[in-house]
Amino acid sequence: MTTLINPADGRPVAEIPDTRAEKVAAVVQTAREAFEQWRDATPGERARVLLRLADLVEGDAEELTRLEVEETGKPAAVFRDGELPFAIDNLRFFAGAARSLEGTGAGVLSKGYTSVLVRRPIGVVGSISPWNFPFIMAVWKAGPALAAGNAVVIKPAPRTPRTTLRLAELFAAAGAPDGLLQVVTGGADVGQALVTDPGVDMVSVTGSTETGRAVMRGAVDGLKRVHLELGGKAPALVFADAALEDMAAGVVMGATYNTGQDCTAATRVYIDRSRYGEAVEALRDALSRVRPGDPWEPGSDIGPLISAAHRDRVDGFVRRASGRVVWGGTPIDGPGFYYAPTLIADADQSSEIVQAEIFGPVLVAVPFDGEDEAVRLANDTPYGLASSVWSADVSRALRVSHRLDVGVTWVNDHLPIASEAPHGGVKGSGFGKDMSQEAVQEYSVTRHLMIKHAAPQARDSFRPA
Ligand code: NAD
Numbered sequence: 306m307t308t309l310i311n312p313a314d315g316r317p318v319a320e321i322p323d324t325r326a327e328k329v330a331a332v333v334q335t336a337r338e339a340f341e342q343w344r345d346a347t348p349g350e351r352a353r354v355l356l357r358l359a360d361l362v363e364g365d366a367e368e369l370t371r372l373e374v375e376e377t378g379k380p381a382a383v384f385r386d387g388e389l390p391f392a393i394d395n396l397r398f399f400a401g402a403a404r405s406l407e408g409t410g411a412g413v414l415s416k417g418y419t420s421v422l423v424r425r426p427i428g429v430v431g432s433i434s435p436w437n438f439p440f441i442m443a444v445w446k447a448g449p450a451l452a453a454g455n456a457v458v459i460k461p462a463p464r465t466p467r468t469t470l471r472l473a474e475l476f477a478a479a480g481a482p483d484g485l486l487q488v489v490t491g492g493a494d495v496g497q498a499l500v501t502d503p504g505v506d507m508v509s510v511t512g513s514t515e516t517g518r519a520v521m522r523g524a525v526d527g528l529k530r531v532h533l534e535l536g537g538k539a540p541a542l543v544f545a546d547a548a549l550e551d552m553a554a555g556v557v558m559g560a561t562y563n564t565g566q567d568c569t570a571a572t573r574v575y576i577d578r579s580r581y582g583e584a585v586e587a588l589r590d591a592l593s594r595v596r597p598g599d600p601w602e603p604g605s606d607i608g609p610l611i612s613a614a615h616r617d618r619v620d621g622f623v624r625r626a627s628g629r630v631v632w633g634g635t636p637i638d639g640p641g642f643y644y645a646p647t648l649i650a651d652a653d654q655s656s657e658i659v660q661a662e663i664f665g666p667v668l669v670a671v672p673f674d675g676e677d678e679a680v681r682l683a684n685d686t687p688y689g690l691a692s693s694v695w696s697a698d699v700s701r702a703l704r705v706s707h708r709l710d711v712g713v714t715w716v717n718d719h720l721p722i723a724s725e726a727p728h729g730g731v732k733g734s735g736f737g738k739d740m741s742q743e744a745v746q747e748y749s750v751t752r753h754l755m756i757k758h759a760a761p762q763a764r765d766s767f768r769p770a
Contacts, residue, residue: 307463307490312378312609313600313641319375321466323491326498332458333504335484336429340456342482344426348404351452355400357479359393365475372467373440378608378641379563380600384440391724392444395740398724402745403452417759424749426454427530428506431499433520434469435512436462436611437566437664442511443469445728447476447486449744450509456485460499462512463492464611497523505529507748511568513662514687514733532747533735534728536662537568537690540683541719542673542705543584545577547695551717553587556668559693559719561595561646564607565666568734569691571719573659575682578672585650585670589632592668595646597637609642610665616642619665627659628652628669660686676701680708690730693719712738 309319324332343351362369370385379388406424414420432446439461447457461469469488476486489495493516500508500523509532510520517535524531541556543549559571576584598605610616616636623634626649633645644665652659652669659669673679683692693715694702706714712730715721722728727738738744 307466309376309464309467310612311375312611315613315640315642319467321490323463324489324495326491326494329458329489329495329498330502330504332487332489333429333431333499333502336456336458336487337504339482339484340426340429343451343456343485344454346454348406351403351454352400354476354479354481355396355403355448355452358476358481359396359400361475361479362389362396362472363393365471369440369468369471372471373465374600376465376467377436377439377611378600380598380605380608382603383563388438388441391722392441395441395444395724396448398740399448399452399745402449402742405742406453406745406749407742415755417757419756419758421754421756423752423754424453424746425752426749428455429504430455430457430748431502431505431508432457432459433496433499433508433510433512433516434459434461436465437563437568439465440468440472443472445739445744446509446511447472449739450748451476451481451486453745453748455507455748458487458489458499458505460489460491460496463490466490493519496520500524500529501527503527507532509737510534511739514735517735532737534568534737534739535690535730535733535735536688537570537730537734538572538660538662538686538688539569539691539693539711539719540573540575540709541571541693541695542679542683543574543576543580544679544694544696544698544701545579546697547580547717548697549580549584549587552584552695553591555695555718556693557588557591557595557646560668561592561607561666562720564597564610564644566611566664567720569713569720570664571693572663572668573683573686574668574670575673575679576670577679578674581670581672585631585648588668588670589648592632592646592648595666597643597646607646607666610644611642613642615664616644619644619663619667622658622661622663622665623647623649623667625657626652626669627656631670633666654682654685662688676705680705684708684710687733688730689732690734691715691719693717
């Protein structure tokens with residue numbers, strides 16, 4: 306049994322029974338049976354169920370908001386008016402993508418033979434999600450896999466399972482075969498039971514880089530496909546010609562959204578030395594306007610961190626940090642696990658505060674001299690997920706962004722995403738794309754059907770062309 310705690314006041318909100326690890330095999334078996342039906346559904350049939358799901362999610366907005374806000378502490382308006390409509394848009398996109406899976410080419414590639422390429426689903430996908438965006442992550446995991454014709458067993462993070470459980474209920478109500486989307490609850494042991502179960506054909510995880518390694522190791526014996534969306538430590542590169550006020554507003558939003566508990570959060574601001582002092586001041590001013598507060602108060606910009614332990618962890622990073630604290634730097638007194646939005650200037654590139662993923666509302670500023678140094682510093686962490694470049698010179702912004710080892714670069718902004726655009730990283734941030742047609746492709750395989758159309762005596766084409 307896991308007791309869910311409201312991070313905004315530290316009080317228990319619900320008790321959720323954990324799935325026993327030995328039970329996972331039976332869940333996977335049911336998923337396999339559901340897969341046999343869903344595999345043969347037409348793209349149009351799959352799309353209709355996903356579109357009905359999107360409508361049901363829309364109709365359930367109040368309940369989903371209550372559950373998500375109670376477990377994460379994020380501002381209700383941020384979820385109800387931002388993340389939830391986005392997740393609904395994702396579902397509608399995946400419904401459309403189900404009908405346009407590529408790979409349906411055909412041709413005479415070898416004399417006497419007609420080749421047909423078809424995309425087929427993989428089977429049962431075991432998905433594991435984190436606590437920072439529980440509902441969106443469940444949609445990003447289940448949506449493309451279901452659109453491609455797979456069955457999904459998903460394990461949400463132990464602190465935040467209820468919106469994922471609700472998604473599965475709504476999916477069943479949308480007319481999906483029984484057992485096509487199932488949820489198992491619990492921690493790493495249940496996650497490993499899913500990853501290693503022989504009935505699971507592919508595993509997909511969003512979580513820390515360490516968890517990605519553990520999942521990949523667990524998938525080795527079964528030679529399973531893995532899809533890994535892991536940690537991040539996004540740089541923002543600020544050039545001398547950047548509009549500093551806009552930059553400060555955008556970078557601070559990027560650093561504090563979801564209280565910085567975001568794999569794409571702006572965490573390291575590298576600033577051209579000629580404007581370093583001014584830029585640090587602009588960042589401090591923008592940070593001073595961010596209002597942490599009760600998630601149900603309309604004026605709250607950010608909520609608490611997820612737990613007391615995580616707040617201590619974030620505080621530990623700040624206490625050990627190189628450089629000087631320009632703003633914040635302490636927990637906020639009172640009930641709940643709040644932490645002050647924090648800016649640390651003059652941090653040392655090789656130090657922990659610059660290199661490690663903090664997952665809190667903490668921004669570090671470092672000066673640079675010239676484009677080459679900016680690029681070198683930006684690429685100098687184990688991660689490679691997101692980044693932004695701030696400059697009035699489009700050519701420079703493009704030139705620099707092509708040199709960054711990351712999955713996404715924003716120019717003069719930081720964070721926006723779209724259902725059509727793939728999201729995913731390189732290096733320690735993993736591989737595999739969420740959202741977009743690419744995600745649907747990843748949950749499917751190409752099969753080649755080669756059909757002999759030549760008369761029986763024409764056998765030349767057995768030789769390689
Ligand atoms: P976490 O790695 O602790 O847990 C993620 C999930 O994995 C949870 O469901 C957890 O129970 C499960 N898990 C943990 N150890 C496991 C194991 N050995 N085997 C199987 N399952 C295991 O991460 P978290 O603290 O929940 O989330 C924060 C992390 O997620 C951060 O590192 C963040 O950057 C990352 N994240 C990445 C993206 C992305 O798209 N790249 C998006 C959101 C979050």
